[in-house]
Amino acid sequence: MLALDVEKRLGDFSLQASFDTAGGVTALFGPSGAGKTTLASMIAGLIAPDRGHIVLDETALFDSQRGINVPAHRRRIGYVFQEGRLFPHLSVAANLDYGRRMSGLALDAAERKRITELLDIGHLLARRPGKLSGGERQRVAVGRALLMRPRLLLLDEPLASLDTARKREILPYLQKLRDEAGVPMIYVSHHAGELRRIARSVVRLDAGRVTAIGGLELLDEADVDAIA
Amino acid sequence: MLSLSPDEWIAVRLSLKIALVATAVALPFGLALAWLLARKQFWGKTLLDGLLHLPLVLPPVVTGYLLLISFGRRGPIGAFLADHFGIVFSFRWTGAALACGVMGFPLLVRPIRLAIEAIDRRLEDAAATLGADRLWVFLTVTLPLAMPGLIAGLVLCFAKALGEFGATITFVSNIPGETQTISAAIYTFVQIPGGDAAAGRLVLVAIAISLIALIAAEWLARRAGTRFHGE
Numbered sequence: 001m002l003a004l005d006v007e008k009r010l011g012d013f014s015l016q017a018s019f020d021t022a023g024g025v026t027a028l029f030g031p032s033g034a035g036k037t038t039l040a041s042m043i044a045g046l047i048a049p050d051r052g053h054i055v056l057d058e059t060a061l062f063d064s065q066r067g068i069n070v071p072a073h074r075r076r077i078g079y080v081f082q083e084g085r086l087f088p089h090l091s092v093a094a095n096l097d098y099g100r101r102m103s104g105l106a107l108d109a110a111e112r113k114r115i116t117e118l119l120d121i122g123h124l125l126a127r128r129p130g131k132l133s134g135g136e137r138q139r140v141a142v143g144r145a146l147l148m149r150p151r152l153l154l155l156d157e158p159l160a161s162l163d164t165a166r167k168r169e170i171l172p173y174l175q176k177l178r179d180e181a182g183v184p185m186i187y188v189s190h191h192a193g194e195l196r197r198i199a200r201s202v203v204r205l206d207a208g209r210v211t212a213i214g215g216l217e218l219l220d221e222a223d224v225d226a227i228a
Numbered sequence: 229m230l231s232l233s234p235d236e237w238i239a240v241r242l243s244l245k246i247a248l249v250a251t252a253v254a255l256p257f258g259l260a261l262a263w264l265l266a267r268k269q270f271w272g273k274t275l276l277d278g279l280l281h282l283p284l285v286l287p288p289v290v291t292g293y294l295l296l297i298s299f300g301r302r303g304p305i306g307a308f309l310a311d312h313f314g315i316v317f318s319f320r321w322t323g324a325a326l327a328c329g330v331m332g333f334p335l336l337v338r339p340i341r342l343a344i345e346a347i348d349r350r351l352e353d354a355a356a357t358l359g360a361d362r363l364w365v366f367l368t369v370t371l372p373l374a375m376p377g378l379i380a381g382l383v384l385c386f387a388k389a390l391g392e393f394g395a396t397i398t399f400v401s402n403i404p405g406e407t408q409t410i411s412a413a414i415y416t417f418v419q420i421p422g423g424d425a426a427a428g429r430l431v432l433v434a435i436a437i438s439l440i441a442l443i444a445a446e447w448l449a450r451r452a453g454t455r456f457h458g459e
Contacts (some may be wrong), residue, residue, distance in 0.1 A: 020314070045356075046353050046357070071356070071361070072357050073356045073357070073358075073360055073364075074359075075357075077357060078357070078358075079357040083350075085348075085350055085351055085353075085354040087351060087368075087369060088351075088373070089372045089373060097357070098358050098368075099358035100360055102358050102359035102360040102364055103359035104359075145357075145358070145359065148359055150360055192436065
C-alpha cells in the first residue's frame, strides 16, 4: 500500500516519519501540532518533503534521490479536509462531479448513485454548499473525494469542526464507507474515541516523530485527557 | 427632445467603440497582471506596482505626452509597430483606445487583484487534489470566485475610458469622426458660440451611458454574489 519515509523542516518544527500501511483504515494519531496535517499534505502532494520517498502501490509519488515529485493533481489521492472545502460557487452536484471531470473519468451513473446513497446526500444535489449543515457538508466532501475514484483516501480530522451530535451522525457513514467502498484510508485525528470506531491499525505521531506503530491497543494506552 | 445630429451620433458611437475596445484589450493583460501581483513574489514587484498606478496619479496630459513620444509615428514603439505590423496609433481611433486603455488599466487591475487575494487558497489546493492542473484550477475556481472583482474592474475601466479626455486629446488630438469622443466633442461645442445645445445633449447621453453601465455592473455583481450563497 503506502510506504513513506520523509523529512521536512518548517521553521522550528521538524518532521521525520517513516511507516508502511496495509489496506483498510490506518489511523494517524497524535496531539495537535504533532505534524499530522503536514504529513497528510505531503502524501497528497500539496507540500514537498525535504528528503525521502513516498510510494503508493509500488508507484513512487515522491523520491528526492530520483528527483520524482508527482504533482497533486496527478496523484489521485482523495483528500477530505477538516473544513470540507467545498467550492462555494458550485452546486453540490457540481462539487461531487468535479473530481471525476478534472481527472478525465467517464461518467459512471451507477457509481454516483451508490455513493450518494451510501452518504445519504441525494436530496442535497441542487443546493449550494452555503446552505448545508456542517454534517451535510462533510458528507458531500467525502462523496466528492470518493467519486474521483481515489487510490487512497485521506481524511484529515473530518469530524473536528462538528459538534458531538453531528459526529455521531457521520461516524456510521464512515464505517459503512470502510466496509463497502473498498478504498484504503488514512484517518487523521487526535481523538482516540473516534479512531477506535473506525481504524484497524494505528500510527502514533508526537512532536514530528513516529513514536509507535501498532493496533488499536495504542489508542487505549493513550492519555485521552492530554490529547483531548 | 433628445435628437442628436449625425455628427453627435458619430461622437457617441466612436466613444462607445473606443471604450469597449480599450476595456476588452486591457482585460487579458489586466487579469494576468492582477494574478501576478496577488500571487507571486518577484524582483521589482514594488516598481511594477508603482508603474501600474502611474496613470492614476500623473496629470493625464503627461500620460498623453508619454504615449505620443513612445507610440507616435516617430516614437520607438510606434515606429516599430507601424513598420512590422501596420498598426498605427497616432491620430487614429486606435490611439484613442490605447490612451483610454492605459488610463483605465490601474482601475481594472486593482479590484481583480483584491478579489484574487481574498480567495481562500485552500480551495485551490482542494481542486488540485481532485485532479485539476493549474490552468483548470484558475479557470474553475480562481476566476469564478474573483468574478465580482472582475466585473467591478471592467466597469471602472470602461467608465474611465468613456470619460477620458486629457491623455487622448494630447496623444491623438480631437479629430471629428476619428478621435473625437463624447468628452472631446462636448469640449469643442462649449468652445464655439451656439454650441451649448449640442453640448447639453451629449452631456445627457454621457450621463445615460454611465448610469446604464453602473446598473448593469451592479446587477451582474449581485448575480455573481448570489451564486455563492443562494440555492
